[in-house]
Amino acid sequence: MTVNELIRKKRDGAALSPDELRYIVDGFVQGLIPEYQMSSFLMATFFRGMSVEETSTFTRLMLHSGEVIDLSGIPGVKVDKHSTGGVGDKISLPLAPIVAACGVPVPMISGHGLGHTGGTLDKLESIPGFTTSLSIAEYKKVIAEVGVVMIGQTKEIAPADKKMYALRDVTATVECIPLIAGSIMSKKLAEGSDALVLDVKTGRGAFMPTYERSLELATALVGIGNSFGKETIGFITDMNQPLGMMIGNWLEVVESVECLRGKNVSDIMELTYVLGGAMVMLGKKASSLKEGMERCNEVVKNGKAYEKLLQLVKRQGGDTSFIEHPEKYPQSKYSQKINCPQSGFVTAIDSLELGFTGIALGAGRTRVDDVIDPKAGIVLTKKVGDAVNAGDTVAILYTDNKNAIESSAKRIEKAFAIGPAKPKPSPLIISQVDKNGVKPFKI
Amino acid sequence: MTVNELIRKKRDGAALSPDELRYIVDGFVQGLIPEYQMSSFLMATFFRGMSVEETSTFTRLMLHSGEVIDLSGIPGVKVDKHSTGGVGDKISLPLAPIVAACGVPVPMISGHGLGHTGGTLDKLESIPGFTTSLSIAEYKKVIAEVGVVMIGQTKEIAPADKKMYALRDVTATVECIPLIAGSIMSKKLAEGSDALVLDVKTGRGAFMPTYERSLELATALVGIGNSFGKETIGFITDMNQPLGMMIGNWLEVVESVECLRGKNVSDIMELTYVLGGAMVMLGKKASSLKEGMERCNEVVKNGKAYEKLLQLVKRQGGDTSFIEHPEKYPQSKYSQKINCPQSGFVTAIDSLELGFTGIALGAGRTRVDDVIDPKAGIVLTKKVGDAVNAGDTVAILYTDNKNAIESSAKRIEKAFAIGPAKPKPSPLIISQVDKNGVKPFKI
Numbered sequence: 001m002t003v004n005e006l007i008r009k010k011r012d013g014a015a016l017s018p019d020e021l022r023y024i025v026d027g028f029v030q031g032l033i034p035e036y037q038m039s040s041f042l043m044a045t046f047f048r049g050m051s052v053e054e055t056s057t058f059t060r061l062m063l064h065s066g067e068v069i070d071l072s073g074i075p076g077v078k079v080d081k082h083s084t085g086g087v088g089d090k091i092s093l094p095l096a097p098i099v100a101a102c103g104v105p106v107p108m109i110s111g112h113g114l115g116h117t118g119g120t121l122d123k124l125e126s127i128p129g130f131t132t133s134l135s136i137a138e139y140k141k142v143i144a145e146v147g148v149v150m151i152g153q154t155k156e157i158a159p160a161d162k163k164m165y166a167l168r169d170v171t172a173t174v175e176c177i178p179l180i181a182g183s184i185m186s187k188k189l190a191e192g193s194d195a196l197v198l199d200v201k202t203g204r205g206a207f208m209p210t211y212e213r214s215l216e217l218a219t220a221l222v223g224i225g226n227s228f229g230k231e232t233i234g235f236i237t238d239m240n241q242p243l244g245m246m247i248g249n250w251l252e253v254v255e256s257v258e259c260l261r262g263k264n265v266s267d268i269m270e271l272t273y274v275l276g277g278a279m280v281m282l283g284k285k286a287s288s289l290k291e292g293m294e295r296c297n298e299v300v301k302n303g304k305a306y307e308k309l310l311q312l313v314k315r316q317g318g319d320t321s322f323i324e325h326p327e328k329y330p331q332s333k334y335s336q337k338i339n340c341p342q343s344g345f346v347t348a349i350d351s352l353e354l355g356f357t358g359i360a361l362g363a364g365r366t367r368v369d370d371v372i373d374p375k376a377g378i379v380l381t382k383k384v385g386d387a388v389n390a391g392d393t394v395a396i397l398y399t400d401n402k403n404a405i406e407s408s409a410k411r412i413e414k415a416f417a418i419g420p421a422k423p424k425p426s427p428l429i430i431s432q433v434d435k436n437g438v439k440p441f442k443i
Numbered sequence: 444m445t446v447n448e449l450i451r452k453k454r455d456g457a458a459l460s461p462d463e464l465r466y467i468v469d470g471f472v473q474g475l476i477p478e479y480q481m482s483s484f485l486m487a488t489f490f491r492g493m494s495v496e497e498t499s500t501f502t503r504l505m506l507h508s509g510e511v512i513d514l515s516g517i518p519g520v521k522v523d524k525h526s527t528g529g530v531g532d533k534i535s536l537p538l539a540p541i542v543a544a545c546g547v548p549v550p551m552i553s554g555h556g557l558g559h560t561g562g563t564l565d566k567l568e569s570i571p572g573f574t575t576s577l578s579i580a581e582y583k584k585v586i587a588e589v590g591v592v593m594i595g596q597t598k599e600i601a602p603a604d605k606k607m608y609a610l611r612d613v614t615a616t617v618e619c620i621p622l623i624a625g626s627i628m629s630k631k632l633a634e635g636s637d638a639l640v641l642d643v644k645t646g647r648g649a650f651m652p653t654y655e656r657s658l659e660l661a662t663a664l665v666g667i668g669n670s671f672g673k674e675t676i677g678f679i680t681d682m683n684q685p686l687g688m689m690i691g692n693w694l695e696v697v698e699s700v701e702c703l704r705g706k707n708v709s710d711i712m713e714l715t716y717v718l719g720g721a722m723v724m725l726g727k728k729a730s731s732l733k734e735g736m737e738r739c740n741e742v743v744k745n746g747k748a749y750e751k752l753l754q755l756v757k758r759q760g761g762d763t764s765f766i767e768h769p770e771k772y773p774q775s776k777y778s779q780k781i782n783c784p785q786s787g788f789v790t791a792i793d794s795l796e797l798g799f800t801g802i803a804l805g806a807g808r809t810r811v812d813d814v815i816d817p818k819a820g821i822v823l824t825k826k827v828g829d830a831v832n833a834g835d836t837v838a839i840l841y842t843d844n845k846n847a848i849e850s851s852a853k854r855i856e857k858a859f860a861i862g863p864a865k866p867k868p869s870p871l872i873i874s875q876v877d878k879n880g881v882k883p884f885k886i
Binding site: 005011046171 | 450478483612614
């Protein structure tokens with residue numbers, strides 16, 4: 001068996017055996033297979049895909065390239081959520097404390113922002129003092145004590161994925177469903193949860209712009225999860241407009257805190273309750289999705305979810321006074337209102353464009369070594385379906401970078417499409433994918 | 444412009460501009476683009492192909508990565524031939540002296556054996572004293588003095604191709620028509636000829652096993668040649684059985700010499716006269732293919748072609764006494780007759796299998812540093828269409844490697860298919876491809 005033969009086999013459309021995949025993944029991690037052969041294999045995989053068995057084997061090899069955390073000592077069914085990434089997608093922030101407050105332990109390992117999307121890690125790190133770099137021992141302690149823990153990927157978790165992702169990033173082999181699925185799931189399976197809820201975004205602001213591709217990804221992810229004995233439910237959700245009203249790291253923390261304090265930002269809470277309901281159900285604290293959603297609603301109403309957030313922030317070193325009094329937080333040097341040039345209805349908000357504009361304002365990175373401005377971002381004052389009059393403010397931008405204001409304001413103005421008629425509402429949660437297949441979402 | 448963007452562009456099926464291709468090829472040659480990005484680009488090209496314009500630009504970039512030899516000081520229209528490689532394909536050996544004897548200068552840069560096929564260079568090097576490593580200055584001198592020169596690729600010729608071929612060889616990106624075409628033509632365009640005849644093999648012993656792929660390659664090669672202002676004619680020829688009766692380096696020299704001395708090995712001379720006729724026509728020493736073929740036939744009959752061979756061998760340091768008295772050459776330690784187990788007709792001879800068996804006997808390399816045994820090989824005593832009786836000898840193998848005899852004899856026996864009926868003859872020269880397109884071959 002030579003690498004060249006295996007590349008050729010994949011290139012010509014055949015499936016590789018587990019031994020053949022092991023030869024490639026292990027050889028690459030150990031430095032026996034050079035990057036120029038690996039990148040050629042990855043490109044062949046881009047074109048030929050992988051079978052269900054290959055994707056599962058590939059994920060297992062990446063998973064076992066590093067440490068697999070054992071949380072069997074923690075009582076209860078541990079459940080985590082993963083989102084494929086969107087704009088204004090701060091769902092993890094209200095969701096994790098809500099589910100933990102329902103009695104389901106939530107061990108969560110998150111990432112930094114990627115491309116035009118924000119990352120949970122960057123949002124958490126905007127809280128003064130909050131640390132996302134815990135050792136695995138400390139990670140286990142926090143979940144045992146608080147019932148929820150939120151950290152970043154450690155070097156012990158799936159090193160094969162880290163090495164392979166770096167290569168994919170520079171060889172145009174990122175957008176490949178089995179490789180994406182293996183990358184996501186090898187990390188999620190390593191963190192010690194027993195079950196998993198997935199939020200697979202679709203539309204303009206998602207990495208998978210079409211419903212078909214999102215469904216393909218959701219099916220691959222759910223298939224892998226279940227093949228590893230972790231019950232997995234996926235939801236395909238709309239990312240054609242940003243989630244909630246705020247985009248930017250600290251801004252999204254503030255909006256999440258407001259939601260936990262009872263404010264009903266409708267799309268955020270709709271999605272949080274569905275994902276949370278599924279997690280509570282998988283965590284055996286409810287017998288149906290509907291009942292799980294009711295549990296989640298209760299812990300928001302009675303303040304237990306908010307208390308859980310404060311407990312988590314404190315335990316991971318964060319200053320809870322900023323959570324309790326967000327007005328204490330430093331303000332951006334500059335802000336500017338973006339007004340609507342015409343009357344009518346908001347028919348679309350280009351979330352991809354707003355994601356990139358947020359980065360230009362300082363809310364994200366364009367290079368690995370860029371420093372994020374946690375205050376920077378965009379607050380929307382109108383969303384799709386809202387009526388507007390010419391001159392109404394539709395959004396406000398915040399930044400410390402004076403040079404970014406003018407062009408960003410223009411981009412935001414253009415991101416709002418205004419039409420004469422109120423658009424038909426489209427569902428936020430489109431479909432559900434689980435071991436029984438795909439079905440339109442219905443509570 | 445980043446390499447990643449250009450790989451993505453090719454991956455997604457778009458054509459690259461000349462500037463974009465230059466960025467990649469020049470960057471790779473200069474070491475600015477790492478091999479892992481180049482191999483990913485090559486695999487994307489394998490799947491997406493190249494447009495006619497891209498292939499032409501790509502060839503030009505490879506050509507101008509090194510020296511382009513100027514033979515404008517040599518009078519006459521210089522014409523060369525290239526074959527995509529076959530088994531028993533010694534055509535260059537009788538062909539070059541024949542065409543030179545007709546007054547058309549033949550500057551020929553050849554390669555070593557590749558895969559299961561033999562290489563002209565290895566055959567020439569089996570002649571004691573013959574050197575194929577001439578400087579470019581010496582190359583020009585020999586063509587001026589003798590009218591024909593036969594050397595190997597020098598380091599000055601198309602270094603981009605050399606570097607890229609080494610990478611393709613280990614990343615399963617060899618079998619890609621625009622890359623093959625660019626590789627062949629960048630070298631052929633560098634050697635200083637004014638026109639080109641191409642022998643594109645098809646069938647079991649060829650690199651392109653199907654007629655469609657061979658036609659695709661022939662069309663690409665002819666297109667490139669003509670786009671560079673070098674009139675190019677291609678012939679698609681059958682490689683389902685070996686050419687002639689002998690396979691192996693010195694054995695093929697002997698068979699070539701016999702042909703130049705008037706022996707009519709029918710398939711060798713049929714192909715030699717057609718390719719030679721086309722070369723003489725392109726060299727303006729005949730007004731039609733038919734007339735060119737007659738010229739070639741004359742110089743064999745009157746001995747001028749044989750004289751030209753002796754002159755060439757002598758000028759490049761070879762000992763002509765071995766050409767004049769081949770029986771002087773050392774003999775293989777072992778020989779073995781392969782007999783036919785049944786009566787009937789030879790219906791097929793597996794040339795791919797005989798090519799590999801020849802290598803096992805010592806006639807070729809399986810690794811770059813293998814040393815060739817020039818005496819080793821296979822002499823066929825029967826060809827497709829011949830009647831055989833059980834016990835008749837169909838071939839004789841020659842080797843110094845005792846361990847290779849038994850398995851090789853079995854492989855050779857199995858390579859002969861025997862049937863009850865004489866097979867219908869199939870044409871050796873199938874079609875002709877030139878600037879006017881493709882047509883079935885007819886003199």
